[in-house]
Amino acid sequence: MTELAVIGGSGFDRMQGLEIVRKEQVDTPFGRPSAPLIHGTFQARRILFLPRHGEAHTIPPHQVNYRANLWALKQAGATRVVGVAAVGGIHGEMGPGTIVIPDQIIDYTYGREHTLFEGDLSEITHIDFTLPYCESLRRTLIVAAERAAVEVINAGTYGATQGPRLESAMEINRLERDGCDLVGMTGMPEAALARELELCYAGCAVVANRAAGRGEGEITMAEIERNLVGGMERVRLLLSAWIAAF
Numbered sequence: 001m002t003e004l005a006v007i008g009g010s011g012f013d014r015m016q017g018l019e020i021v022r023k024e025q026v027d028t029p030f031g032r033p034s035a036p037l038i039h040g041t042f043q044a045r046r047i048l049f050l051p052r053h054g055e056a057h058t059i060p061p062h063q064v065n066y067r068a069n070l071w072a073l074k075q076a077g078a079t080r081v082v083g084v085a086a087v088g089g090i091h092g093e094m095g096p097g098t099i100v101i102p103d104q105i106i107d108y109t110y111g112r113e114h115t116l117f118e119g120d121l122s123e124i125t126h127i128d129f130t131l132p133y134c135e136s137l138r139r140t141l142i143v144a145a146e147r148a149a150v151e152v153i154n155a156g157t158y159g160a161t162q163g164p165r166l167e168s169a170m171e172i173n174r175l176e177r178d179g180c181d182l183v184g185m186t187g188m189p190e191a192a193l194a195r196e197l198e199l200c201y202a203g204c205a206v207v208a209n210r211a212a213g214r215g216e217g218e219i220t221m222a223e224i225e226r227n228l229v230g231g232m233e234r235v236r237l238l239l240s241a242w243i244a245a246f
């Protein structure tokens with residue numbers, strides 16, 4: 001059964017080289033996922049792919065049905081899930097184009113459907129989240145990056161903000177004081193829901209821009225899109241080496 005899955009983010013709504021075997025429209029107890037699940041082959045290995053923001057990139061971060069996405073992947077047999085995401089770089093070493101495999105999260109989101117545990121309190125509701133990402137999956141990604149000669153930073157704290165607006169410079173200062181190295185809008189509740197479903201989940205973050213107040217002038221969508229092109233191509237090489245390892 002397929003077990004590797006990739007959730008694609010901004011700049012990675014499609015995975016070049018992925019041969020689509022079939023698309024499956026899935027219904028879950030939480031509604032529909034962002035798009036039909038793509039069952040495909042990548043270098044002769046079966047994988048699942050789901051574009052987080054929809055096939056035509058129409059779903060903003062705060063309206064993604066994270067619960068349905070993770071549920072659908074689990075139901076389709078995924079055990080290991082990589083969430084690719086565009087982020088802003090707060091840490092000075094995390095400039096545009098940098099790929100980071102984060103190891104910690106701080107959640108600043110609000111009003112999102114953030115848990116699968118509702119009503120039936122006979123279930124365990126308090127997942128351990130000391131290490132929010134699956135360490136074994138993080139390691140396999142880092143090893144794959146080495147094998148593919150793709151430079152990555154192998155740790156960092158991801159601050160998940162609500163969006164869809166970008167942050168103020170002072171909000172970024174606060175995030176930095178809190179210990180955040182990166183800022184993005186989709187890391188939560190995705191990581192926590194994966195843990196609730198006992199999926200091994202890791203993030204692969206691509207810096208699209210310096211965070212607010214850290215670069216020069218305004219942050220534009222044109223800048224973000226431009227910077228993501230090269231970064232996402234390197235993510236593809238990294239994932240290609242990751243998939244080949246199974």
Ligand code: HPA
Nearest residue numbers: 086087088183184185211
């Ligand atoms: N902030 C939040 N999310 C982002 C950013 C940012 O600067 N860039 C890309 N996603």
